[in-house]
Each structure stands twice: as C-alpha cells, then as structure tokens.
Amino acid sequence: MKTHHRLLLLVAFLKVSLLGSATAQDGFSFGYDTVSFFEKPTAFDVGIGTLNTNLLIDQSILYGDSTDDYSAATQFLGLFNFGTQLTNGWQFNAQYLANYSGFDDDDYRGNLAFSITDHWGVVAVGQVTGSVFEKTRRQRGAGNASLAFDQFAGGLKDEGIFYSVRFNSYEFAATVDREGGFELGANFERPIGASSYFGGLRLRKGETITGVGSRDTIGGAAVLAYTYASLTIDTQLGFESVGSVYSEEIEHLFSSLGLSYKTGPLTVSAEAGLAKLADQKRYSAAFGSRWDLARGLSLNFGVNYQNTENSVEDTVARGSLRYEF
Amino acid sequence: MTKNIKQTAALLLSSIALFWASCSSTITSPQSYINGVIEPEHLSPVYECTDVMLQAIRNQSVTPPPATRAFAMAHLSGFLAVNGIDQKYDSKHEVRAAPDNTNEEVAYLVAFTDSLSDALNASFVFDQKRMLARYAETEAKANGIRYGKYVASVIISDRINDGAEPNQANFYLDHYGKRSDLLAWSPTGPFYGAKHGPRFGTFGRGLFPGWGAQKPWVMDDKTRFRANPFLDPESEEFANQYEEIKALGGSESSTRTADETTIAFFWEDGPRGVTPPGHWQIIAMKITQKMDLSLLEQARLFSLLSMAQADAAITTWDSKYYYDIVRPETVIRTRASEFGQTGDKAWKSLIPTPSFPAYTSGHSTFSGASARILANFLGTDQVSFSSQSPDLVNWPEQLTGVTRSYTSLWEAAEEAGMSRIYGGIHWQEDNTEGLRVGRELADFVFNHAFRANK
Numbered sequence: 001m002k003t004h005h006r007l008l009l010l011v012a013f014l015k016v017s018l019l020g021s022a023t024a025q026d027g028f029s030f031g032y033d034t035v036s037f038f039e040k041p042t043a044f045d046v047g048i049g050t051l052n053t054n055l056l057i058d059q060s061i062l063y064g065d066s067t068d069d070y071s072a073a074t075q076f077l078g079l080f081n082f083g084t085q086l087t088n089g090w091q092f093n094a095q096y097l098a099n100y101s102g103f104d105d106d107d108y109r110g111n112l113a114f115s116i117t118d119h120w121g122v123v124a125v126g127q128v129t130g131s132v133f134e135k136t137r138r139q140r141g142a143g144n145a146s147l148a149f150d151q152f153a154g155g156l157k158d159e160g161i162f163y164s165v166r167f168n169s170y171e172f173a174a175t176v177d178r179e180g181g182f183e184l185g186a187n188f189e190r191p192i193g194a195s196s197y198f199g200g201l202r203l204r205k206g207e208t209i210t211g212v213g214s215r216d217t218i219g220g221a222a223v224l225a226y227t228y229a230s231l232t233i234d235t236q237l238g239f240e241s242v243g244s245v246y247s248e249e250i251e252h253l254f255s256s257l258g259l260s261y262k263t264g265p266l267t268v269s270a271e272a273g274l275a276k277l278a279d280q281k282r283y284s285a286a287f288g289s290r291w292d293l294a295r296g297l298s299l300n301f302g303v304n305y306q307n308t309e310n311s312v313e314d315t316v317a318r319g320s321l322r323y324e325f
Numbered sequence: 326m327t328k329n330i331k332q333t334a335a336l337l338l339s340s341i342a343l344f345w346a347s348c349s350s351t352i353t354s355p356q357s358y359i360n361g362v363i364e365p366e367h368l369s370p371v372y373e374c375t376d377v378m379l380q381a382i383r384n385q386s387v388t389p390p391p392a393t394r395a396f397a398m399a400h401l402s403g404f405l406a407v408n409g410i411d412q413k414y415d416s417k418h419e420v421r422a423a424p425d426n427t428n429e430e431v432a433y434l435v436a437f438t439d440s441l442s443d444a445l446n447a448s449f450v451f452d453q454k455r456m457l458a459r460y461a462e463t464e465a466k467a468n469g470i471r472y473g474k475y476v477a478s479v480i481i482s483d484r485i486n487d488g489a490e491p492n493q494a495n496f497y498l499d500h501y502g503k504r505s506d507l508l509a510w511s512p513t514g515p516f517y518g519a520k521h522g523p524r525f526g527t528f529g530r531g532l533f534p535g536w537g538a539q540k541p542w543v544m545d546d547k548t549r550f551r552a553n554p555f556l557d558p559e560s561e562e563f564a565n566q567y568e569e570i571k572a573l574g575g576s577e578s579s580t581r582t583a584d585e586t587t588i589a590f591f592w593e594d595g596p597r598g599v600t601p602p603g604h605w606q607i608i609a610m611k612i613t614q615k616m617d618l619s620l621l622e623q624a625r626l627f628s629l630l631s632m633a634q635a636d637a638a639i640t641t642w643d644s645k646y647y648y649d650i651v652r653p654e655t656v657i658r659t660r661a662s663e664f665g666q667t668g669d670k671a672w673k674s675l676i677p678t679p680s681f682p683a684y685t686s687g688h689s690t691f692s693g694a695s696a697r698i699l700a701n702f703l704g705t706d707q708v709s710f711s712s713q714s715p716d717l718v719n720w721p722e723q724l725t726g727v728t729r730s731y732t733s734l735w736e737a738a739e740e741a742g743m744s745r746i747y748g749g750i751h752w753q754e755d756n757t758e759g760l761r762v763g764r765e766l767a768d769f770v771f772n773h774a775f776r777a778n779k
Contacts, residue, residue, distance in 0.1 A: 295528050
C-alpha cells in the first residue's frame, strides 16, 4: 500500500476517533436520527412472511509487528432472513449470509441455511456446522480482539445438519457434517442470586489439514462464565487428540481466561491463552475495545498477540470504523 | 485414539447427566420464584406451573410482550382443562367436555406445560414428568393426560398465525405510519447513568412494532382501549411534565429521593428477569395462597390475570406505534429548544431507555391491569402485602436486601408506574394514561371472560 494512502487512512481514522470522543462528552447528541434511516426499509412483509436484512460494513487499518507494515481492509457482512409461520405452527426460516473480506485477497463467501423451529427444537440444513460452537463458546472479545490458539485444531466441513433443543436453562445441540465429522454440545445459563452463570461443553470429531495430509481429531472443551452486572469473567479448558498415519497421536491442550466490562458506550476486554500442541507451547493475548459513537456506528480496536515457542511471534493491532444495523 | 475418544465422551456425558439431574428448580431450590413466597402447605399445580414458567421466561430472557403471550396461552389452557371437567364457566373457546373419571390436576399440568412449550419453543417434558410422577397410574391419570393434551392443542391451534410470530422482527413493517412532527419518536441508545447495572446490546431497533396488530385475547377490538391523544407539546401541562422528568429522572438528579431511586430499580424486572407482568404473577401467588381456593378458581384467577396482561401488551404496543411519541431523553438532549425548553446535552436517564416509543408506559398498563384484576377477583383493593425483587441479577447492588410494603394493590400499581418517571424514561402522561387503560381493560376482561354457567 502506498504511503500517502496509509497516511490518509490514518488521518481519517484519528479524525473519527476524536469526533467520537467529543460527541460522547456532549452526551451523544448526534447520530440517532441521521444514521437510523436505513432500518425501516430493510425489513418488510413478503407475502406470508417477513424479510429482514442486517448489514455490517467495517473499514480497518492494521499494523503487523512482524512485517512492520500498515494495511487497510474492508469487510462486509449481509444477513438476509426470510421467516414465516407454517400452517401447523412451525417457524420456517431461510437465511443467506454474504461475507466479503478484503483481508484474504478479496475473499467472498456465501452461506445458505434453512431451518424449522418448534417446541421440540430447531432442525437446520446447509452451512450450519459452526452452530454448536457458537452456543458453547467463550464470549467474544470486544471490538477487534481475537484470541489465537483458543479452539480445536480439527474443524468440520461447512455443510451439514444441525439440531438443538432447549429444556429450561439447558440447551443441547448436535451437528454432523457431510463427511461424518460431528460436534455435540450442551450449555447452561441462568442467574443464581445476584450473579449469572454460563457453562458450555462440546465434543468434536473433526479433521485438520497439514502439510502431510489430513488428520482425524477428537476433543472436548468446557467453558465457564460468571457475570456480575456489566462484568463478565470466563474461562475455557480444552483437550484434543490429533491422529496421524505416520507417527504417534499428538495431544493438544488449550486454555484461556477472559474478562470484559461495559460502561456506557465503552466495552473493553482482556484475554490470555496458553496452549500446547505436541511439545510446542503457544501463548496468546488479546485486548479489545469498542466505543459506540452513534446509532450503529462504532470505533473498534484490538491488539492481538501470539507466540509459538521457537517459531512465530507476532502482534497485530487493528483499528476499525464499523457501521451495522 | 480409541482410549481418548472414550475418555472424552465419558467426561462429556457425565457432565450432561449432571446437568440433566438438576434440570428443574423446585420450590426448595433458591432459584425457584415461589421459594420463600409460597408456604409449602399451600403449594398447588397452579403455583408450581407458574414457577416453572417464570424460570423459563428468565432463563430465555423473554421480553414482556411475548412473555404475556406465553402466560396467557399456558394459564388459559390450564383453566380450560379444569373447567372442561367442572363445566362451571363459559368460554369463547370451544372445548369439548372431559370424560368422566378425569384427574383435574393431571389435566391442568399437561395442558399448561404443553401450551407453554409451544409459546416458548422449548421442551418442558422433564418438568411435566416430574410433576406427573406424584400421581398413581390410574385411568383418571391417563384420562387427565389425554384431555390436557387435547385442550392444549385447541389453544395452540387457535394462536397459530395470531400475528405474534412475524413481529419477532424488530422493525416497523409498515403496520403504522411514522409521525413527522416534533413529537416523533427517534430510536434511542441503551446508555444510562446508574452504576453496575445490566449489560445491553449496543443499539436495539424498535421492539415489536407489530405487536399491537395481534389477535386479542378477550378484547373484541384491538383498538378498543387505544390511549387518548398525547399532550399538546405547546401546552403548559407538557411543559410541567418536561420539567418533572428532567428534574426527577436524570442519573444525577438532586430532586429524586433515595427511596424513589430504589423504586426505579425495584420494578425494572429485566432484561434478565420475570418481566413486570411476571412480577405481578408472583404478587398474585403471594396474596392468594391462604384463600383456600379450589383448583378451578385458582386457574381462573391466573387465566384472567394473564389474558389481561396479554391484552395490555397488545393495546400498549398499539398505542406506542400508533402515536409514535418521543422519549424524554431525546427531547432533553437534542430537541429542547424546538419545544421552547432548556435542554441538557449531558443528561442521562437513571435506567436504560427502552428502544420503542414512549406513549403509553407498558409498566403502568401491565400494573394497572394486574392490580385491577386481582382487586376484582378478591372483591377489594385493600390488600396489604410486601414484596422483594424477584431478580437481583439486574441491579445487584441496588436491590439486595430491599423489601417494599403496600397497603393496597393500586398503591403498588401506582408505584410501578412512577418507577418509570424516577428512572427518567417516561413522561407522566405515559404513566397516568397507561394506568387508566390498564384499569379499564381489566374491568372489561373480568366482566367478559368466563361468565358462570347458569
């Protein structure tokens, strides 16, 4: 990226940051009316159902410590949902998620899913295999925080089927991908006294691709979260066995601890992770913040650090301006 | 690998089994809403089912409008199942009579939980099994199960496409026009001045804009109780209400007393809680437990209460989007000069301003309707009682150890309504009109639903 372009982006970013601080001090006097006009036309009745649209546009500036270079990238997410109630009372939804990311050579992906919901649960088909993880994961860091090494090495194929059912405070979920990989999960969430508690468990049989071919994996992870008012503390502990046709199985352990807090327009988070893959130790940390500037408009920041023993050490800082509705 | 699979699976399955074993919070559990409220000798299927329902509302963070729909579906089904055996009251729902030798408690439990499952898209099969296990395996029990399922199916079918599902979308959907004058509502942010409160998503869209277009429960016309037009913004009365909310409702208010600050938190009942209508269900259980009511009468009371609350949600949301009235924080911060008032750009409400129009107040309408239904049923409004916040989790520092006492039901309703003024999120007009509508709606429900058969 040319230097003057970088400077222009940096100046624009700082300008918005300063504007955000000023308006925040003035009591959020701008923004509600001026940026909420998008909302109404993005949902409307279509025959017997409702079509909703949610959009997210994010313009980022990144600085990589290992490359000592700035770059800029645009991300766009569009969620289009058609929902209706069938004559027997079932809720039917068709969803398309359009995801464009300028981070990876202008990558575009589209995810399509169909679901039926009733008191016996949700059945979904399509690109839905990430759903168990979403129901049992640790809370995401604020802003652009992204903690490395906090997940199984083995993944699932995107396409598959998904089922979940709720029994009061408990939710159970399962997904199977088109090649027989699966993930089972359970979560529990409810207030107890003056605090709120969350527990999540998941078991995944997946596959990881390495330089010498694919390896089967099997692992389990547990998450616990404690929330008191606007403060959340959560932790994850996971174990995974990575198979190999050439050598002994490899053991993968990962753990993390996070804290997040929201006050007024500011959300901050700090997380740290420690993992071990075979004999290699991995360390990670992430700090994130989100400052709500106006309705749907936010300034996001993240510093993400990762260190692989005897190999890679890198820190990436990412600031972005995001608009979503 | 096989050994690892077994170890991992065993860990997961044993943890799930542990969860499963503690699936329901019974009256002896600290998580039960009737623990400490209902004395064990007064426990009944109505109270126990209501407790299961309120826990589910809290656990799923259900907002007030869909919560009232769930209350109405479950309690109406339960009542009709018992009434189908006793045949004492009429109903607009055509439900065939129960067969002879039907256990009414079993019929009630099954009708209630099946309807609740449908309303909340959740399974209560384990709660149902736990409660049914107390009854011997007899023909009466079998008949009760069959009849309860039948009654639930009637109510579930009746509410398919009642207008509730499409309104899960938090948009305008063109059910109502948008006003364009000074009073027009603008979406607000979830920022508030009190410390250590609940965490909200950053910006919510207008909540349930089509809820007022839903099929009513007892009202013959969903606009029958639409509020009177809002104040003239140039009137002295509006000016007075502007000064009142600006002085009383700000987070840094020096006018609001400590007791009034506590009241603002006490009636919030969300976002993680039983909701304001749920708070009144707990009050109803507390004050009726020693009345020695039959199952039929208990079921009738809670069905009337729930249908009044559900119709209150419909008529309130109809008024909210029909009139589309701005919230106080928007006027105080950004439009004061247009109203000829002195503004304050740094003003923050004490509690979060909800993301929907102001007029009328849901809390006031729910509370007015609930207090009046209870007074009608009991034959008097003069009931003394005390109450604690059902959910400390939202404002733990402000609510722990707080007990409030009342000498009448209407006193509690008025306090609930005023809590929104002390919190800085409603005009006084939203409150007084909401209380009036709630009271009149409750009278209509009480006089039109479930008349005694001659």
